[in-house]
Amino acid sequence: VIGQPAKSKRPKEPGENKIKPVNKKIKPKTPKIKERESADSSLKSQSILTQVMDKGRFQKLAATLSLSAGQSIELRCKGSNVTWNYPSYLDTFKDSRLSIKQLDRYGQLILANSTAADTGEYSCWLQLCNGNKCRKDETKTGSTYIFFTDQEELFVPTPSYFEIVYLNPDKPAVIPCRVTTPSAKVTLHREFPAEEIETDGTDIIYDVKKGFVYQHPTSDHKGIVYCKAESQGAPQISIKYHLLYVEVPKGPPSTTIAVSSNRAEVSDSVHVICTVLGEPDVDVNFRWQYPGQESERPVIIQNFWRLINRGTGHTTRISKSVLVVEDFEAGDAGNYICIAQNLQGETTVATKVELN
Secondary structure (H helix, E strand, O other): OOHHHHHHOHHHOHHHHOOOOOOOOOOOHHHHHHHHHHOOHHHHOOOOEEEEOHHHOEEEOOOEEEEEOOOOEEEEEEOOOEEEEOOOHHHHOOOOOEEEEEOOOEEEEEEOOOOHHHOEEEEEEEEEEEOOEEEEEEEEEEEEEEEEEOOOOOEOOOOOOEEEEEEOOOOOEEEOOOEOOOOOEEEEEEOOOOEEEOOOOOOEEEEOOOEEEEOOOOHHHOEEEEEEEEOOOOOEEEEEEEEEEEOOOOOOOEEEEEEOOOEEOOOOOEEEEEEEEEOOOOOOEEEEEOOOOOOOOOOEEEEEEEEEEOOOOEEEEEEEEEEEEOOOOHHHOEEEEEEEEEOOEEEEEEEEEEEO
């Protein structure tokens, strides 16, 4: 029923005009050009995302929006194949307060009974599909960051009381103490020695949508920190963040291979160990090639990892894959190849085991 009155008022709603270009291609073109000439680059992407207001009115969304926690919100994105992005917190708990539907002419997102934890970016875009392959239409996107303000919860709640933040020398690090009230005064503090950390706006900046950002992390920044926020009342403290400096730079896995013995007797047990030193938060996948593979020779493969502290604030992740051949026989002699893979690429290492 909401769609009907909106339809009759289409000239007042440029967003409504754009969804019916099939028969009258020329008509919607003029407002489109005007909008592009007058809008700055930050507003270009706002064209397909609107908020449904009372009595069937629609409102285009700015880069940020503040609502009181407890309010419900309905967003619409023009198009017949819309994809949504929203705070991952809502996915983690399969939240029934969130409803997403695709209708003929628009995608609809409804969030009921909002909480401070729902604070974050809400965005949508059109998918261009050719058969099974789809890609994002970069010209048809919309995004807004919504603050669900709550004076009792100045910091966006998190599922844990303690988080690890890895400091990589080659990329900025974020201490994600985000607030629900954009006007809150937020400061960063070190636990030991107890002191406020100066935010100089160059090396350390505060981004209300992200938290504190260390632009060029060093080992001097390691330690335990927390944030403090003030807004019309008593100050509130965030959870604690343990900052660990990462020793190993980005790249394909730094991999080595070792074997319990390069020469084995019949019926021996042989262990081949593939080891990767890498970034603490980067997963490593292992694959093996070995002499008895094609004949489906039974082997035991175990994968595990742990974090080690080098003693100078440098933290490294050791990932291992161990291949065990029990009751070694002639067919097990040959090359044992380990392929270690991470997001940056893969590394292949090999060793040879001979029969005595």
